[in-house]
Amino acid sequence: MTTKNFDINGLVNAAKQSEIVLALGVIFILTLLFVPIPAGMLDFMFTINITTGVVVLLTVLFVDKAMEFSAFPMLLLITTMLRLSLNVASTRLILSKGHETEAAAGKIIETFGELVMGGQFIIGLIIFLILVIVNFVVITKGSGRIAEVAARFTLDSLPGKQMAIDADLNAGLITEDQARERRSDLEQETGFFGAMDGASKFVRGDAIAGLIITALNITVGMGIGIVTHDMSAGEAADRYMLLTVGDGLVAQIPALIISTSAGILVAKSGAKVSAGEAIFSQIADNPKSLYVAAGLMFFLSLLPNMPILPFWFMAGALGGFAYYSQNQSAQEAVQEQMQADEEKAENAKPKEEPIASILHIDTLRLELGYGLLTLIDEAKGGKLTEQIKAMRRQMARDMGFVVPSIRIQDNMQLDSGGYQITIKDIKAGSGTLHPTKLMAMDPTGSAPPMEGEETIEPTFGLPAKWIDESKREEAGFNGYTVVDCATVITTHLTEIVKDNLAELLTRNETEKLLEEIRHEHDKLIDDLIPNSITISMLQKVLQNLLSERISIRDLPTILESLSDGIQTTRNITQLTEMVRQRLSRQICTSHQDH
Template sequence: MNSIKLPAWTNGLAARGASALAAPVFIIVLLAMMILPLPAFVLDVFFSFNIALSVIVLLTALYTVKPLDFMAFPSILLISTMLRLALNVASTRIVLTEGHTGGAAAGKVVEAFGHFLIGGNFTVGIVVFIILTIINFSVVTKGAGRIAEVGARFALDAMPGKQMAIDADLNAGLIGEADARKRRSEVSQEAEFYGAMDGASKYVKGDAVAGIMITLINVIGGLIVGVVQHDLAIGQAAETYTLLAIGDGLVAQIPSLIISIAAGMVVSRVANEDDISSQVTNQLFARPEVLYITGGIIFALGLIPGMPNLVFLLLGSALCGGGYMIAKRAKDKPQQEAAAAAEAAAGGAPGGAGAPAETEEATWQDVMAVDTLGLEVGYRLIPLVDKNQGGELLKRIKGIRKKFAQEVGFLAPPVHIRDNLELKPSAYRITLKGVEVGTGEAMNGQFLAINPGMASGTLPGQATVDPAFGLPATWIDAGLRDEAQSMGYTVVDAGTVVATHLNHLITTHASELLGRMEIQDLLDHLGKASPKLVEDLVPKVVSLSTLQKVLQNLLQEGVHIRDMRTIIESLSEYATQTQDPGELTAMVRVSLGRAIVQQLFPGMNELSVMTLDNRLERLLMQAMGAGGDGTGIEPGLADTIAQQAANAAQQQEQLGLSPVLLVPAPLRVLLSRFLRRAVPQLKVLSHNEIPETKTIRVTSLVGIPA
């Protein structure tokens, strides 16, 4: 037996159930109402449903916390408008065909609105209908449409700024990728919502105009049908058909007015954590002074002869009593909070007479991951990291990570920022894998005048040191900024101080930031351009851990790893000879020699370097032969080398030259590792790493006393 294969979209309908068919079926019913004649009872059902729907929409709008919680509102506005128009068409048909039989011709609902609500007086009905239409069309709908139009314009104008703020939070580590996608979606949806509301409000305007025209047509058409076809007197026909037309108009205009009020509520509210009812209650009746003054004025009006004294006196007393209750509640609230805090601190449970509170079992959710990079700030520095207060530090941190990636060659982890009340108000702390690696103070609102060594004179202010490089500095007021610059000081604001310190520490600890995850991301990025190069190296030739160690060795010595192609090609060539990370690093450095020299001597053909005198070089070569790795250097000689190298490096810096020590290849690893702690600014190169096109000029010798 052959099987029948249904289209793919039918599976989606089956999965979503009846809700997927509700909208199409409802639209088809609306179209049928306009074409097919309906009995009066069915009209009553639909009129009642229309009123109930409008009330549901209004209450939903009142309890909505933010506009996006009711995203379906523009579509509901269109559907409700089409429902009213369809009912108008269906009721017009039955009014004109059966109106001569009496007021119940179009159903009990229309009759009730025509008789009971307006007292059976068609003149009153016409006036009430016109007033409701004017209120709906000229006040509520026009205002809601204008608010939606302005809201849509502002939402579109604010989209780029909101997107940049989301990117800044993401780069700073304040939010994750999932939160960023969600917030970007909300920003887009908000703009689309206000745009849709602006368009949907036009339907309500058109509905109001159509209501007036349909009512006039029903009156005129009813007169003609009643007089010409049913031989009714003109007065009788006018009264019968006008009451039916006005009842029909009112039964449509009242739900329309309710829907318009709901639209105004949704687009005019300012979103926060409360719904509209809570906002009004908490803000309008929050201050007892307002109720006291208002109650006093109303009470005074109640004492004037001729006024409705009882009503004014009761209302004035109620307002004053409400103010007293609000004031008493505000006074008792701190005491209640203090009592609750004391009870919680004592381990008691509410109503438990000091019974210990039940503690949940520990789970793996209690194990908190350690942030790779963290920035903790005191409460006075919060404005620096709060974009709502004009803080620029988040944008600068984003720039730091971008510059680091471009220069060093890999993307540093996000910086997670949080406040820490345990710090001094103006202090900050930088952590690496949960461990403090730097700390300092930044005076928000002041400027740090740094003396680079050539400044003349002193400045009034708080003396300190630059947290990044340890240079003498002074915190000064903004008014002294120009004077400090004219005296030769480098003047930066508090945010720049923190950003510079963070940038220095990220660069210094680059090797510790390069983990397995970053290595894999680096290989994936390179593999997009040269997939075969990466596949042939890892893991066929070298393991991921060996590659990580080589790259970390390079970063420890300040060598950038942007040229990953050269690094991988070099490893592919030499990894078959050795798997020792130290030896592989030395070979890779030779391949990167031109880049290393360019990094230390940008744009220079003549390299001014320091070197070892012959006697010290021979001693170190002997120590290498005795200890194998340089461990044979005696402590006295080691101290002397460190002191001589520090003095020579300082002389180089005073001459404006890079402190670089040029040594034979066998000694480079030994001296680089040994001097890295003693003279951090000193870089050690081997003769093999200098390109043949460069000229070497020796400016000083590092030796030992005779």
């Protein structure tokens, strides 16, 4: 526990220190605009600028999603301000001490100038202008346009994404915490692309500022060298051109790297993997294009005066990469097929049920022979499942008691048309049906005779006949009651449930009934249970009522009656009689139709 606290405190202290370092760094960058710094310090700052650009570029290449580098817009502004401050500091050194030595603005500027110019300042100037044009016209403008479009489309899709999150939450597909996290990610994504759209404008401004600063350094520097320090025009041009081009290159190369990073980051907004993985995996998915490209490279090498070695090298590299990709794809396809076959074989094996599952007892179970399985197949018109659901709803409405879920399963030990109803694994009823025929019964006993197979209706034991579907209308016209097999089973199941409602009302079910009315009768329940009457006593009273097929739907009235009767007796039979008297109107109304 001590180690954990130490680690958390260490992280908090590190976070605070990083905030302080960032604040001091920004203040120092702003200080460079006004306070002169020596050439050695300028070299160190240019090194930091170049290093930052490289680190940012590599980070962008390795992140899987753009949102993993959400701090990029802020970092982009800071690095832009750093380059402009360094340009001001280097300009101050070039104009003030450029006449003294070529290293007046630091070794880095001198080295870049000599390396690129090679003794000819025109070459260096042209290279510098090319870098500025590429950065300003191509990379910065393109990345800015991508950021603008991404920000616009992200904002336009925001309502739809929010509605999708709410829909998933309402459907129960995600939790409240997951919905909150998705909304937070959505807000961060919207803010990120909006910030990138604005930050891209700073990059373009940085490129323009670098071009203007370079022009000022050349013209003003040459003027100062000629007028103030008695330098010849050629000497002044050579000295100040070297320093200015070196300064421009040192500033523009990190700017070019940062602009490229910005373009890559906004361009990969839809990718879910790193840039390298996305590019190479998608190219490798199409080896045919690589083969065609390899053939084209080989053909170009055959043209007159073309260098053979480079084109052959590229043709071989593309062909080898295409061959490798094709083999990898084939191996992955074989492995996926083998894995799918193994999973299929594993799923086909009969799974051994845990021994503990043997101890489970189904409260209600309906077992069907294999010939009756079509009754629960909705694709083949089976409607037994829906009828059982309707029966449970009707039972809850009539008796005030939600019948436990009924498990339906096949039983190969039964006859093809046989079925069996069990309560707590004890047989409660059974029957044999003809799934392709209808059962016709004569409720009055006066209907004219009909052809059909004699049978006994399994619920009430009435004589009946099995008839074909084609004789349904004739039987109905002659006064017969005609039902299908699903209705026969549902009727049988309904009567068995009604006969055993008292047994089905367990202690757990009794507690559920109380919880259903607690929000409206909380005071009544708390005063009565368990202070005056226990759950067990209430269960027995309700069982007595259900055994007489008296509805317990008006549970608040039953509780009020028990609250009055418990003051005089605790006898279950007497309490039941008191409740029955309180429900007299309900009981009489239920028997009016009979």
